Amino acid sequence: MKGNNTLLLHLFYTLLLFLGVSAGNGNNDDTNRKEVYIVYMGAADSTNVSLRNDHAQVLNLVLRRNENALVRNYKHGFSGFAARLSKEEAASIAHKPGVVSVFPDPILNLHTTRSWEFLKYQTHVKIDTKPNAVSNSSSSSDIILGVLDTGIWPEAASFSDEGMGPVPSRWKGTCMKSQDFNSSNCNRKLIGARFYTDPTGNDDDEGDNTPRDSVGHGTHVASTAVGATVTNASYYGLAAGSATGGSSESRLAVYRVCSNFGCRGSAILGAFDDAISDGVDVLSLSLGASPGFQPDLTTDPIALGAFHAVERGILVVCSAGNSGPSSSTVVNDAPWILTVAASTIDRDFQSDVVLGVDKTVKGRAINFSPLSNSAEYPMIYGESAKAASTSLAEARQCHPDSLDANKVKGKIVVCDGKNDGYSTSEKIGTVKEAGGIGLVHITDQNGAIASYYGDFPATVISSKDGVTILQYINSTSNPVATILPTATVLDYKPAPVVPNFSSRGPSSLSSNILKPDIAAPGVNILAAWIGNNADDVPKGRKPSLYNIISGTSMACPHVSGLASSVKTRNPTWSASAIKSAIMTSAIQINNLKAPITTDSGRVATPYDYGAGEMTTSESLQPGLVYETNTIDYLNYLCYIGLNITTVKVISRTVPANFSCPKDSSSDLISNINYPSIAVNFTGKAAVNVSRTVTNVGEEDETAYSPVVEAPSGVKVTVTPDKLQFTKSSKKLGYQVIFSSTLTSLKEDLFGSITWSNGKYMVRSPFVLTK
Numbered sequence: 001m002k003g004n005n006t007l008l009l010h011l012f013y014t015l016l017l018f019l020g021v022s023a024g025n026g027n028n029d030d031t032n033r034k035e036v037y038i039v040y041m042g043a044a045d046s047t048n049v050s051l052r053n054d055h056a057q058v059l060n061l062v063l064r065r066n067e068n069a070l071v072r073n074y075k076h077g078f079s080g081f082a083a084r085l086s087k088e089e090a091a092s093i094a095h096k097p098g099v100v101s102v103f104p105d106p107i108l109n110l111h112t113t114r115s116w117e118f119l120k121y122q123t124h125v126k127i128d129t130k131p132n133a134v135s136n137s138s139s140s141s142d143i144i145l146g147v148l149d150t151g152i153w154p155e156a157a158s159f160s161d162e163g164m165g166p167v168p169s170r171w172k173g174t175c176m177k178s179q180d181f182n183s184s185n186c187n188r189k190l191i192g193a194r195f196y197t198d199p200t201g202n203d204d205d206e207g208d209n210t211p212r213d214s215v216g217h218g219t220h221v222a223s224t225a226v227g228a229t230v231t232n233a234s235y236y237g238l239a240a241g242s243a244t245g246g247s248s249e250s251r252l253a254v255y256r257v258c259s260n261f262g263c264r265g266s267a268i269l270g271a272f273d274d275a276i277s278d279g280v281d282v283l284s285l286s287l288g289a290s291p292g293f294q295p296d297l298t299t300d301p302i303a304l305g306a307f308h309a310v311e312r313g314i315l316v317v318c319s320a321g322n323s324g325p326s327s328s329t330v331v332n333d334a335p336w337i338l339t340v341a342a343s344t345i346d347r348d349f350q351s352d353v354v355l356g357v358d359k360t361v362k363g364r365a366i367n368f369s370p371l372s373n374s375a376e377y378p379m380i381y382g383e384s385a386k387a388a389s390t391s392l393a394e395a396r397q398c399h400p401d402s403l404d405a406n407k408v409k410g411k412i413v414v415c416d417g418k419n420d421g422y423s424t425s426e427k428i429g430t431v432k433e434a435g436g437i438g439l440v441h442i443t444d445q446n447g448a449i450a451s452y453y454g455d456f457p458a459t460v461i462s463s464k465d466g467v468t469i470l471q472y473i474n475s476t477s478n479p480v481a482t483i484l485p486t487a488t489v490l491d492y493k494p495a496p497v498v499p500n501f502s503s504r505g506p507s508s509l510s511s512n513i514l515k516p517d518i519a520a521p522g523v524n525i526l527a528a529w530i531g532n533n534a535d536d537v538p539k540g541r542k543p544s545l546y547n548i549i550s551g552t553s554m555a556c557p558h559v560s561g562l563a564s565s566v567k568t569r570n571p572t573w574s575a576s577a578i579k580s581a582i583m584t585s586a587i588q589i590n591n592l593k594a595p596i597t598t599d600s601g602r603v604a605t606p607y608d609y610g611a612g613e614m615t616t617s618e619s620l621q622p623g624l625v626y627e628t629n630t631i632d633y634l635n636y637l638c639y640i641g642l643n644i645t646t647v648k649v650i651s652r653t654v655p656a657n658f659s660c661p662k663d664s665s666s667d668l669i670s671n672i673n674y675p676s677i678a679v680n681f682t683g684k685a686a687v688n689v690s691r692t693v694t695n696v697g698e699e700d701e702t703a704y705s706p707v708v709e710a711p712s713g714v715k716v717t718v719t720p721d722k723l724q725f726t727k728s729s730k731k732l733g734y735q736v737i738f739s740s741t742l743t744s745l746k747e748d749l750f751g752s753i754t755w756s757n758g759k760y761m762v763r764s765p766f767v768l769t770k
C-alpha cells in the first residue's frame, strides 16, 4: 500500500461515515436519536399471501408511532422500506414476522480513483473496447441499460438519440423533473432518469435533488457503456479520436443514488426496486463498500437488490473495488453479480524529461507544460535544496516545508518517492511554494496511471529510469533540463496489465466462488464529463467535455456495455448465459503474446483478473454457456447458512418441494453451476465437482472435448471426455475430479478447463484453495 496514504485516508473517512450510522455506540444521549434504517423483507410478489401482509403490518406499526418516519417504501422488485427509527424500534422490528434483516442505512463509495488528486488522468475508449460485430451506430436496439451512479449530464453528445427508433413500448420508467432537469432532457437514447432525495437532509445542497450529474462520474460511466459514437473527442487534444460506448445502440436509464459524499444504501435499494419494474435489461454499478467493512449478505443493499434483479432476469454488473493489490479486497462478490476488475489499455500518456546532455528520459503524466522544448532550465535534487530545519531524507523526498526557497527558485526539482506516502500532487505543492518551476517525481507508486497536473510541469519517472537523472545531476555542476508537455502514445506494450489499485480475490464472502469474474479497461479512460466543470481547467482553455479517469468504476461499464451488446444479439439469453459468455471467452495473453501480468510484473492469476481480459466479438458467440439458475442461488443461500424459512422469504421463486440440503456446507457451493470453479482443498485428497453446459452454437450436432491446464502436483480428470450435443440434448453435464498426492497445498493453485469443438473455446479457470 506504500504511497497510497490518500487512498487510506479516503477509506478511513468512509469507515467513519459508515460507523457513524451503524455503530450503536452505548452512549445514552444517542438512545433516542432516530437514524435511517433499512427493513428488508424479501420478495415482493411471493405467492404466500401471509408474507405480503407482513409488509403492510410492519409498516403500519412504524407509521402508527410516527407518521413521518417513512423514508422510502420498496414494493416492486422486493419488499421492505427505509424509515427513521430509534435503536430500540429497529431491534423490535427485526423480530417481526417476514422481516429478514434490519440495518442502518450505509454509505457506499464510488469506485473511482477520482478522489485521489494524483489519479486524474486520461485515455480513450475507441475501437479497442467496442464490439466490432454489432449493428451500425445509427441503428438502435431495444436493450435498456440502467446505471446507478451520480446522475447524468444529458446535453453530452454521447447521449444524442440521432438515428434511434422509438422508445421500447415495454419501458415503464420515467424522466423525473427538478429545477434543472425535465422531460425534454430525456430522449430515445436517455429514456429514463430518477433521483433519490437524501432522507437525512444532511445534504441540503439543492443541487442533489435532481437526476443531473454534478460530479461527472455517472456521465463518464454511462457514456463508456452505451454512449453514441462521437467523433473528435479528446481531453484538451489528448487521446483524440472518436469516443463510443460499448453498446452505442442500447438505451440508457439513469438512477442517481450518489452525491459527492457517497451513495446511500436506501437510495440504492430504491433504484433497484424502480429499475426492476421500469424494465431494464442490464444494471451497472460502479460503487460499493470498502473491503473489511463489507456487510454480510442479508444487510448488503447491493447484494440484496441484485438478487431480486437477477431473479427477474436482469444482469447486474458491479466494480470489484479499488483496494488492491492486497488479497481478499474484492467487494460486490455475491455469485449472482458479475464482478469486474480493472486493466490497462495500449495507450499511454508520456511527459518526458530532456536532460542537458541530450538524453530523454521517459515520464508518465498529463500536464500542459509551458516550458520550452530545450533543456534550458536549471535542475536540482531535493536533498541539495534542504531547508536548515529538516533532514536530508525529507528534502530528498520533498516533504512539506523541507526545501530551501533560495536554492529552489526558478528550478526544476527532482524528488524521490520511496515509501514516503506523499502523492505527486502534494510534492507539487511543496515545490511550487518554494518557487520551483517543475517537478520530476521518481516513484513507482502511481503504476500505470497517468496523473493530471494541469499547467504545472510535473512528471513521474520510474525508479529504474530515475538513476539516469540522478547520475546526470551528479556528473555536472550545472545540470539543466526541461519537461515536455504530454503526448499520447499508442500501441503501448505490454497491455493489458492489471493495475495495483484493482481489488483482488479471493472472495471473503465465500472462497468457493472465484472472484473477481473478469477484467476490463479501467486505467486512463476518456469518456464524457459534465459540461460545467470549472476545476482543473488549463489556463486559457474552455472546460473539457471529456475527462480521463481511472478505477474499477471505469472497468464496470465496459462489461455492462458489452453485456448489452450480447443481449442485443441474443435477446432470449438469460442473465447468467450472458455472464458465462463474457467469462468463458476472456483472454489471458497480452499484446506481446505473453501472459498478462500485474503492475508489479508478476504473471496475473484469477485472483487478479478472474477469467481474464474481456473480449468483444467472441462473447457474442461463446459456443457453450453455463446457466446458473435460481435453484443454484437458493442452494447457495442454504450453503452459507440461511435456513429454509429465511430462504423462502427472500426468494419469490422457491419451488414448493425445495428444501435446504440436510448436510448444507460451504463445500457444496463449488457445485453451483458457475462459469468458473473454486474448491476448498484443505484436508482433502480428492474433490468432485459437477457442471452443466448448454449448447448455444448455431450447430445442434457438435462434439466438444476438454483441454486441462493443471498445476503441478494436482491431477484433474474430466468425465465424460467428450460432450456430444444433438438436437434433443442441448444441455450436458460433466464432472471434474481434482486429486493430489500432496498432503497439503502450500499455496492456492490455479488452472483451467477449456471445452472446444474446433471452432469455439469455452474456458473456465479454477482455483484450489489451501
Ligand SMILES: *[C@@H]1O[C@H](CO)[C@@H](O)[C@H](O)[C@H]1NC(C)=O
Residues within 6 Å of the ligand: 048, 049, 050, 051, 097, 098
Ligand atoms: C407463508 O409464510 C408463513 C410465514 O413465514 C409461513 O408460516 C407459512 O407456512 C407460509 N405458507 C406457505 C403456504 O408456504
Ligand SMILES: *[C@@H]1O[C@H](CO)[C@@H](O)[C@H](O)[C@H]1NC(C)=O
Residues within 6 Å of the ligand: 135, 136, 139
Ligand atoms: C448497416 O449499414 C450497412 C451499410 O451502410 C447496411 O447495408 C445495413 O443494412 C445496415 N444494418 C443495419 C442493421 O442497419
Ligand SMILES: *[C@@H]1O[C@H](CO)[C@@H](O)[C@H](O)[C@H]1NC(C)=O
Residues within 6 Å of the ligand: 181, 182, 183, 184
Ligand atoms: C424544460 O427545460 C427547458 C430548459 O430549462 C425549457 O426550455 C423547457 O420548456 C422545459 N420543458 C418542459 C416540458 O418543462
Ligand SMILES: *[C@@H]1O[C@H](CO)[C@@H](O)[C@H](O)[C@H]1NC(C)=O
Residues within 6 Å of the ligand: 232
Ligand atoms: C476537431 O477538433 C479540433 C479541435 O477542437 C478542431 O480544430 C477540428 O476542426 C475538429 N474536427 C472536426 C472534424 O470536427
Ligand SMILES: *[C@@H]1O[C@H](CO)[C@@H](O)[C@H](O)[C@H]1NC(C)=O
Residues within 6 Å of the ligand: 001, 325, 444, 445, 446, 447, 448, 500, 599, 600
Ligand atoms: C504494486 O504492488 C506491489 C506489491 O505491493 C509493489 O511491490 C509494487 O511496487 C507496486 N507497483 C506499483 C507500480 O505501484
Ligand SMILES: *[C@@H]1O[C@H](CO)[C@@H](O)[C@H](O)[C@H]1NC(C)=O
Residues within 6 Å of the ligand: 467, 470, 471, 474
Ligand atoms: C552521486 O554522488 C554521490 C557522492 O559522490 C554518491 O554518493 C551517489 O551515490 C551518487 N548518486 C548517483 C545516482 O550516482
Ligand SMILES: *[C@@H]1O[C@H](CO)[C@@H](O)[C@H](O)[C@H]1NC(C)=O
Residues within 6 Å of the ligand: 643, 645, 646
Ligand atoms: C431461521 O433463521 C432466522 C434468522 O436467523 C431465525 O430467526 C429463525 O428462528 C430460523 N428458523 C428456523 C425454523 O430455524
Ligand SMILES: *[C@@H]1O[C@H](CO)[C@@H](O)[C@H](O)[C@H]1NC(C)=O
Residues within 6 Å of the ligand: 655, 657, 658
Ligand atoms: C421439484 O419439483 C419439480 C417439478 O415440479 C421437479 O422438476 C424437481 O425435480 C423437484 N425437486 C425435488 C428436489 O424434488
Ligand SMILES: *[C@@H]1O[C@H](CO)[C@@H](O)[C@H](O)[C@H]1NC(C)=O
Residues within 6 Å of the ligand: 511, 666, 680, 681, 682, 683
Ligand atoms: C476449508 O475447509 C476446511 C476443512 O473443511 C475448513 O476448516 C476451512 O474453514 C475451509 N476454508 C474456508 C475458507 O472456507
Ligand SMILES: *[C@@H]1O[C@H](CO)[C@@H](O)[C@H](O)[C@H]1NC(C)=O
Residues within 6 Å of the ligand: 688, 689, 690, 735, 737
Ligand atoms: C462425482 O459426482 C458425480 C455426481 O454426483 C457422480 O456421478 C460421480 O460418480 C462422482 N465421481 C466420483 C469419483 O466420486
